[in-house]
Amino acid sequence: MTTTIYLILTAVAGLVLGLIIMQIIQKKKSSSIIKKSEQQARRIIKKSHQESDRIKKEKMLQAKERFIELKLDHEKVINQREKKINEIENQVREKEKNLNKELQRNKDLNRSFEQKSSNLDQRIQKFDRKSQSLDEAEKKYQIKLEEISGLTAEEAKKELITSLEDKAKTDAMSFIQNSIEEAKLSAEQEAKKIIIGTIQRIGTEEAVENCVSVFNLESDDVKGRIIGREGRNIRAIEAATGVEIIVDDTPEAIILSCFDPVRREIARLSLHRLVTDGRIHPARIEEVVNKTSKQIENEIAEVGKRTVIDLGIHGLNPALIKIIGRMKYRSSYGQNLLQHSREVAKLCGVMASELGLNPKLAKRAGLLHDIGKVPEEESELPHAILGMQWAEKYGEKPDVCNAIGAHHDEVEMTSLLSPIIQVCDAISGARPGARRQVLDSYIQRLKDLEEIALDFNGVSKAYAIQAGRELRVIVESEKVSDNNAAELSFQISQKIQTDMTYPGQVKITVIRETRAVNVAK
Template sequence: MMSDLGLILIITGSAILVLAALLFWYAQRKIRAAYMNLQESQSKLKDSKRNIETERREAFLRLKDEIYHKRKNFELELRRDRLDLDRLQGKLNSKYENIEKREQQLDDLRRELQQKERNLSRSEDMVRANEIKLKNLYNELIAKLEKVSNMSRDEAKRALADTLEAEVRLASQKWIKKADEEAKQTAKEKSIEMIVSSMQRYTADQVAPHSTGIVHLPNEDMKGRIIGKEGRNIKSLEQATGMEFIIGDSPDITISGFNPIRREVARRTLEKLISDGRINPTRIEETAAQCEKEIEEIIEEHGKEAVLEFNLQGVHPEIVTLLGKLYFRTSFSQNVLQHCKEVGMFARMIAQELGLDGSIALRAGLLHDIGKAVTAEVDGPHAQLGGDIAKRCGEDPRIVNAVAAHHEEIPFTSIYGPIVLVADTISASRPGARRETLSAYIKRLEKLEEIAGTFEGVKKAFALQAGREIRIIVEEDCLDDEASLMLARNIARMIEKEMNFPGQIKVNVIREKRAIEYAR
């Protein structure tokens, strides 16, 4: 029992000692932590004091710098203001000095003006006295002149006025003549400059492409197949196309006819038949009908391309079709549609140089040969036919007149007519535009004059307008008016019989009676 109690006491004492040791260790740890916190707090306090001191010193330095800079700026502003004040003071002083000088000058001028006024008064008195003397002398002179010339004053005035009027009239006539000559020379130089400028600004192929009426055969056997049994195939071709097919010894077939579109249909039909190999009347009719449709499409295509190329608005469909037909029309081997485009561009350039409406000139130039598209079906001058077509299709009256008058068959009513005439001449005479040689051209003109000279009563004959007109002057004593009319008809018939020419030729017979006498 005593041993158990002692054991319990020992255990209890041991537990107390352990607990006391733990409490001591925990107390030591807390004390150490508190000490460390204290040291850390003291360190932070010192750091805070240092930072506060540093910031205070920096703020003080910044404040000193700011005060220093402000003082410097203030001193600079003050110095600048002083300089401005000095300059203003100098300007004021100089102005005061100038004002004093001007006042002195004004005083001098005032004294000078007063002196001049006194001199002027004396001069006026002298002038009045001289005027009185001159009037007396003038009256005496007039009286002496009237006595010497036996003329009154009014009669002398009229004579002097007549003499002056005659001299002025003569001088004005000379001046007007000189101004007229200068104006003509200036107009000529300006017109040459505009035409040369227009020709230089336009660039085109020398010779436009054109179709031919000759078809080459691959061999001699093809001729017999084209002719057919008893000529049935060649007759069908001529009936279907309306053209004449000339077959000779050469390996070619020539298509002859006045209608260029029908001639192109015939050429295409024959070429397709040759390439296909099947040649019979039925096939010929089918191929001809097919080629006609193709040509119609090509005509519409070229007409629309011409209109779109120049961005024309409100063009009648009939005119579009006729423009397309001109693609197959040639004049001296020059493609007429290309020629119309050139004339339109030249006319626009010339109109713009003159300050006119270039769009009207362009439209008139493009349509000027539209009548050539119908000359195969309608008789008459192509210019007048074109004017009728343009009028029927609602074109501007200025365009209608320019189209109808571009060969001077009717008078011009606007400036656009002469512009189109000039542009037409430029396009036709452009190097390479037409294939007619100079020798052939001269021979054609000589042939015209030679035909006219074979008739009795013809005094002189002149080929004009590149062979489009023959002007004949007859003996007025040999032929009367009716005989002159018959002479024009006979010469026209002879030209048609003897010559080949495009379009038409105007036969102009002139008969006039002149009476001349000299005053000596």
């Protein structure tokens, strides 16, 4: 029993001792962990301080770099502004220089006028002196007459007055004639100076209009695809565009012949698309021609916009801009109408500036003076009157409208712009190589051929090809039968034979096509 108790006490004492030892060990471990934690915390704090210093340095460096970038951008903006300011200053100096020249010119003109005025005053004084001497001579003459002839003073006075009147009239007429001749001479010299200076300041190119275009091919194999089976493709292209396609032995090229540049351009672009795409058949041809026609309409509007922007003309009605674009595809006596109008506008601007008029208004009238030559439908009115009516319709100023209508003397000139437009139009058209009368008469003959065919019932389209030696007439199948087609061809030939004069022969070909179209849904 005692032994057991002893063992229990020993075990309890050992357990207590073990717990104490464990607690001591645990406390040592805790203290070591705390020390390690404190050391680790100090290392972390130190590392964080280092990291914060590094980040702070990086941020400061970035801030400096950003500051430098902003400074450079600011300096660039300032330099650009300074450059613009310098440009504006240069423009102001140039304008001031031109203004000084103009003022000097006005001063010279004033001095010239003053000199002429002084000369006129001197002549008047001379005339007065002559009058005084004539009065004295009259008195002496009167006394002598009274002494010699024994005439009364009244009779002598009448005779003297008659002789003096004749002498005064002669002197006055001589003086007036000299003054008029001198004024005419100076005015003619000044006008020549202005016109010559204007022509020298405007550089122009000579315009030559052709009636054919060459379409280049990659190989001669494409010619067969363009012609098609039994020629159906080439006939479809000619019917859709009104252009004659000449396929001959010329290597890798075919020729497009037509007097209308718009039709020729549509045919050229359509052929380019068809050859590039590779699908060439009648249905595809019609689709491509329609798309190309719309593209040409858009290009006409774009050409009009570029023209008015280049000339610095603002506020034009969109309809007038489109009319200006159409002038690119028209010619007058072989001279491209748009190029001619641009040239006239520049000449008018320079001449108006020389004469002290509004150059912008003169440019506007010069550009629009021939818009009556490009109507969408034929009109019996002269092109100047038609252009004036369009200008009035689309809100142009009365001076511009009068200048357009009066540049061929169809209406009376009521503005100073009108003679300027007339003169500049003559300058542009009269220079060597500008116009060719032969081309214009040739195109007019082709148009007359087409108009004769279009006057007959059932005719939808008419195209003059082969330089006017052949007229192809496309009729509506619902209105003209096969039997009537032959009769129509004969009637057109007789009409041409009686109403027109032309070299050689004209072949009339009437084309009638019947289509059956259904849609599968």
